Amino acid sequence: MPLLEMTGLSKRFGAVAAVDHVSLAIEHGELFALLGPSGCGKTTLLRLIAGFEAPDSGRILIDGSDVTAVPPYRRPVNMMFQSYALFPHLDVAGNIAFGLKQEGMERRRRDARVAEMLALVQMQAYARRRPHELSGGQKQRVALARALAKMPRLLLLDEPLAALDRKLREETRLELIGIQERVGTSFLVVTHDQEEALGMASRIAVMDHGRIAQIGSSAEIYERPNSRFVADFVGAVNLFDGTLGAGFNTLALAVPGFAAPIPLPEGVDLPEGSAAALAVRPEKLCLSDAPPEGIAIAATVTSVGYQGGLSVVHLATASGQVLKAQMPSAKAAAYSRGMVVWAGWNTADAVLLKQ
Amino acid sequence: MSRRITAFRAAALALGFGFLYLPIALLVAYSFNGSRLVTVWGGWSLRWYAALLDDARFGEAARTSLEIGVMAASLALALGACAGFALARFRRFRGRLVFSFMAMAPLVVPEVILGLSLLLLFVASQGLIGWPANRGIVTVVIAHATFASCFVAVLVRAQLAGFDRSLEEAALDLGARPWSVLWRVTLPGISPALVSGWLLAFTLSLDDLVVASFVSGPSATTLPMAVYSSVRIGVTPEINALATVFLGVVVVLVAVAFGLIARQERRRTVAS
Amino acid sequence: MTIWGWRRWVLILPAFAWLGMFFLLPLGIVAAISLSQSADAIPPYLPLMSSGPAGLESHATLDNYRLIGEGDLHAYAVSLVYAVVATALCLLIGYPIAFAIARAPKTWRGLLLFFVILPFWTSLLIRIYAWIAILQPTGFLNRALRALGLIDTPLLLIYNDFSVVLGLVYAYLPFMILPLYGSLSQLDESLVEAAADLGARPAGVVRQVVLPLSLPGVAAGALLVFIPAIGEFVIPDLLGGPQTMMIGKVLWQEFFDNVDWPAASAIAVVLVALLTVPLLVAQRLLEREPA
Numbered sequence: 018m019p020l021l022e023m024t025g026l027s028k029r030f031g032a033v034a035a036v037d038h039v040s041l042a043i044e045h046g047e048l049f050a051l052l053g054p055s056g057c058g059k060t061t062l063l064r065l066i067a068g069f070e071a072p073d074s075g076r077i078l079i080d081g082s083d084v085t086a087v088p089p090y091r092r093p094v095n096m097m098f099q100s101y102a103l104f105p106h107l108d109v110a111g112n113i114a115f116g117l118k119q120e121g122m123e124r125r126r127r128d129a130r131v132a133e134m135l136a137l138v139q140m141q142a143y144a145r146r147r148p149h150e151l152s153g154g155q156k157q158r159v160a161l162a163r164a165l166a167k168m169p170r171l172l173l174l175d176e177p178l179a180a181l182d183r184k185l186r187e188e189t190r191l192e193l194i195g196i197q198e199r200v201g202t203s204f205l206v207v208t209h210d211q212e213e214a215l216g217m218a219s220r221i222a223v224m225d226h227g228r229i230a231q232i233g234s235s236a237e238i239y240e241r242p243n244s245r246f247v248a249d250f251v252g253a254v255n256l257f258d259g260t261l262g263a264g265f266n267t268l269a270l271a272v273p274g275f276a277a278p279i280p281l282p283e284g285v286d287l288p289e290g291s292a293a294a295l296a297v298r299p300e301k302l303c304l305s306d307a308p309p310e311g312i313a314i315a316a317t318v319t320s321v322g323y324q325g326g327l328s329v330v331h332l333a334t335a336s337g338q339v340l341k342a343q344m345p346s347a348k349a350a351a352y353s354r355g356m357v358v359w360a361g362w363n364t365a366d367a368v369l370l371k372q
Numbered sequence: 373m374s375r376r377i378t379a380f381r382a383a384a385l386a387l388g389f390g391f392l393y394l395p396i397a398l399l400v401a402y403s404f405n406g407s408r409l410v411t412v413w414g415g416w417s418l419r420w421y422a423a424l425l426d427d428a429r430f431g432e433a434a435r436t437s438l439e440i441g442v443m444a445a446s447l448a449l450a451l452g453a454c455a456g457f458a459l460a461r462f463r464r465f466r467g468r469l470v471f472s473f474m475a476m477a478p479l480v481v482p483e484v485i486l487g488l489s490l491l492l493l494f495v496a497s498q499g500l501i502g503w504p505a506n507r508g509i510v511t512v513v514i515a516h517a518t519f520a521s522c523f524v525a526v527l528v529r530a531q532l533a534g535f536d537r538s539l540e541e542a543a544l545d546l547g548a549r550p551w552s553v554l555w556r557v558t559l560p561g562i563s564p565a566l567v568s569g570w571l572l573a574f575t576l577s578l579d580d581l582v583v584a585s586f587v588s589g590p591s592a593t594t595l596p597m598a599v600y601s602s603v604r605i606g607v608t609p610e611i612n613a614l615a616t617v618f619l620g621v622v623v624v625l626v627a628v629a630f631g632l633i634a635r636q637e638r639r640r641t642v643a644s
Numbered sequence: 645m646t647i648w649g650w651r652r653w654v655l656i657l658p659a660f661a662w663l664g665m666f667f668l669l670p671l672g673i674v675a676a677i678s679l680s681q682s683a684d685a686i687p688p689y690l691p692l693m694s695s696g697p698a699g700l701e702s703h704a705t706l707d708n709y710r711l712i713g714e715g716d717l718h719a720y721a722v723s724l725v726y727a728v729v730a731t732a733l734c735l736l737i738g739y740p741i742a743f744a745i746a747r748a749p750k751t752w753r754g755l756l757l758f759f760v761i762l763p764f765w766t767s768l769l770i771r772i773y774a775w776i777a778i779l780q781p782t783g784f785l786n787r788a789l790r791a792l793g794l795i796d797t798p799l800l801l802i803y804n805d806f807s808v809v810l811g812l813v814y815a816y817l818p819f820m821i822l823p824l825y826g827s828l829s830q831l832d833e834s835l836v837e838a839a840a841d842l843g844a845r846p847a848g849v850v851r852q853v854v855l856p857l858s859l860p861g862v863a864a865g866a867l868l869v870f871i872p873a874i875g876e877f878v879i880p881d882l883l884g885g886p887q888t889m890m891i892g893k894v895l896w897q898e899f900f901d902n903v904d905w906p907a908a909s910a911i912a913v914v915l916v917a918l919l920t921v922p923l924l925v926a927q928r929l930l931e932r933e934p935a
Contacts, residue, residue, distance in 0.1 A: 380740070381740070381743065381744035381747060381748075382744070384740035384741050384743070384744045385741060385744045385745070385748075385756070388737065388738075388740070388741035388744075388817075389759060389760075391737075391814070391817075392759075392760070392763050392814075392817065392818075393763065394778070395771050395774030395775055395778060395814075396763060396766065396771065396774070398774055398777065398778060398784060399770065399771075399774045402777070451658070451659050451662055451663075452659075454655045454656070454658060454659045455659040455663075457655060458652065458655045458656045458659065461648070461652075462648070462652050462656070465652060465656065467656075467660065471656065471659075471660055471663075472927065472931055473923075473927055474660070474663040474664065474667055474668060475659075475663065476926065476927055476930050476931075477667070477923055477927075478663075478667055479868075480867065480868060480871040480872050480923065480926060481871070481872070481875075481916075481919070481923075482871075482872055482874060482875020482876065482877075482892055482915065482919075483872070483875070483877065483892075484875050484877050484892045484895045484896060484912070485671075485674075485875060485895075485912050485915060485916060486667075488674060488895065488899060488908060488909065488912050489667075489670030489671050489673065489674045489912070490666065490670050492670060492673045492674055492677055492905070492909070493666070493669060493670040493673055495687045496673055499687070514666060515666075518662070518663070518666040518667055521659070521662075521663075526930075544647065550647060550648050550651055551651065571765075572765075575765045578767070579766075579767050579768055579769070581769055581878060582877050582878065582896075585900075586899075596767065596769050599767075599769055599770065599773075600769060600878075603769075603773050603776075603882070611770065611773060614770070615766075615767065615770040615771075615773075615774070618766060618767055618770065619766050622762075622765050622766050623762065626758070626761075626762060626765055627758075630754075630758055634754065
């Protein structure tokens with residue numbers, strides 16, 4: 018049985034459907050990410066799971082029992098807030114102990130649990146400090162410890178890394194993964210940063226305008242996006258629009274600018290003549306001086322963006338389409354603005370997207 | 373902005389505060405005047421403070437006013453905090469319009485109307501059910517609590533408007549029921565409004581002449597009532613001493629309150 | 645929030661009941677008593693209805709209102725004028741002060757506001773009494789002017805319109821400054837700078853940008869001064885002359901001096917009726933989320 022199951026969940030605010038018939042299941046012990054641009058409804062969905070909003074329709078089940086009408090203080094779910102929401106009039110230990118006091122845990126066990134949590138987030142020395150004396154990263158640890166203190170079955174994290182600077186983000190990301198594995202609680206992370214989602218989660222749901230666009234593992238979402246939206250939102254991508262037509266054996270995609278129709282990476286059940294697109298990730302786009310054997314198009318280098326170990330070469334085709342090719346900087350050094358090269362890829366490296 | 377504007381602003385402040393504080397400064401100065409007359413300066417003297425201490429009327433009246441003030445302020449705090457919270461948090465409920473009118477009107481309705489209406493209520497009630505048998509401290513406390521609670525409600529509402537609701541949600545999320553959230557998170561969070569609300573209610577009660585005159589009885593003369601009857605007879609310099617003592621006490625109280633609030637604000641702005 | 649549910653009534657009902665019983669109900673009783681007749685009894689009025697030889701007979705009368713129409717209308721008009729003048733002056737004096745505080749460096753603002761509010765927290769009665777000492781013919785102001793050689797004979801500064809208006813402005817100035825400050829402090833600095841950048845000179849900036857945006861504060865302040873000022877008693881009583889007939893004073897005298905409770909009640913009813921429109925406007929203004 019899944020830990021969390023949502024069926025047909027909807028929530029409107031005025032005329033806008035923030036969450037539109039969402040169905041989703043999260044398993045025990047997994048680190049799940051809810052990814053999407055701002056306004057896609059992910060925060061609303063989080064609040065519905067936590068119990069701060071009541072859905073207009075649909076059900077929420079935790080371990081099989083229906084919690085749709087259950088108030089937030091009775092759900093086995095805890096949340097780590099984006100603003101941390103630490104109680105300013107309590108010290109760190111008091112904040113962490115808050116939930117334990119509410120459930121009536123007796124003093125000795127409570128103190129032991131608080132110490133355990135402080136050790137988990139490595140804040141033992143800060144037990145007596147007040148929230149206003151802590152840095153952003155420290156506040157976050159306390160917020161995490163507080164949310165985990167009650168050993169909830171599901172922990173909701175609202176944009177946990179958004180307020181941190183880049184270096185701290187990396188470290189914190191790894192720490193969160195470590196803590197999740199150690200504690201075994203399911204984590205549901207809401208974020209708009211696809212790098213964060215891809216790096217942390219075992220499974221991701223991409224949301225768009227209140228609906229789930231795609232659910233899958235990080236690799237699936239990245240390598241096999243099922244729509245333009247997902248392909249474009251998660252990572253950079255080169256999109257080639259065309260029409261399905263007759264190929265060598267089966268259907269192929271006729272794209273303007275290419276000499277011949279491009280063979281499809283896999284079978285497709287669309288009729289001939291329908292519009293479709295091929296998605297090629299920048300790291301799969303190969304550049305060569307001479308026209309290669311397989312699929313390729315001529316393009317002019319417009320700029321080379323140095324990013325440290327990797328570089329991104331931007332190109333423009335004759336029709337004006339901008340392409341991006343990513344490669345180790347050593348290789349990218351060979352290219353400069355104005356050079357005409359051939360950009361191509363292996364058939365299997367592309368993904369077919371229906372329009 | 374140009375220097376002319378800054379000079380204008382400085383002048384506005386100087387004149388404004390001068391206007392506000394001239395009477396107060398004079399009161400304090402003349403409380404130390406050895407001579408009885410305002411027209412003559414008789415050297416520094418504490419005789420009026422001594423006279424004040426000896427004066428039984430003012431002592432008794434001060435005690436009465438303090439008793440009433442503490443009770444009325446505490447009652448006003450309870451009522452006003454409930455009203456302020458309800459109006460700030462519950463957007464729609466049956467009777468909200470009437471409720472918000474009742475919570476606002478006493479702020480501005482002229483005191484003579486408040487006083488007269490309450491007295492008539494007490495008289496009618498006495499006729500009907502025998503209570504209140506005698507008007508005095510209890511009736512004044514009720515009257516003061518009624519209009520002071522509206523001031524408390526305003527302060528509470530204002531502070532709740534800026535209160536971080538995610539703190540309440542975090543508390544709910546951690547298992548606290550709504551009453552627990554209110555008691556353990558919200559009230560501590562708005563404590564500046566509660567402290568300043570109590571002090572404001574206390575001061576309003578201490579300062580009230582008109583309402584108390586209507587609803588009080590022969591047994592309970594408040595300090596303003598004693599001062600008023602004294603002033604009508606003729607100006608006595610003891611009043612200056614009384615005013616200065618009053619001022620001193622209030623300054624200390626208000627400074628403490630502001631200090632507490634400022635400390636809370638500093639904590640709050642850093643916390644988030 | 646649905647989370648509160650039925651619990652909200654636990655917070656609402658006690659306060660609702662209290663205010664209903666000790667604010668609204670009394671007003672209703674005032675209206676009722678305004679229809680009764682004065683009597684030599686305790687309490688000093690006839691009950692509205694009593695059982696007489698012919699069954700229930702009513703003692704209700706509109707005499708009190710008739711008397712107001714004959715004698716006291718003047719007092720209402722006078723009170724209105726005083727209140728309007730005081731409000732206008734409070735606005736004129738209070739606006740620059742509020743403006744100056746709002747533009748002061750952040751660290752100063754709290755302190756300045758503290759000093760604006762402080763007088764409000766000390767006894768109004770005593771401060772008004774201080775003005776008597778200042779404005780008297782032998783008072784501080786006259787003596788200072790004489791000492792400076794500006795006048796020969798003392799000016800009549802007290803027990804007239806001047807002192808009453810002065811007292812009103814003095815008492816209600818903080819009530820004007822605070823809402824004005826609230827409005828002005830929210831004014832976005834960048835708006836003022838943008839206006840200046842677009843070529844407006846300082847006076848123009850104030851007129852076209854600052855004033856319109858501070859109107860909510862102006863409205864709130866005006867109502868907080870005007871409404872209570874109309875019914876003010878202490879100031880006309882202490883600082884006004886025998887001919888200063890503000891309606892609050894009239895009510896007091898009818899009640900305490902003439903012991904005519906029904907007449908006082910009628911005066912109160914008419915006063916409340918007069919204030920209904922301003923009260924409703926204040927209700928709408930203050931219902932909008934205060935900052």
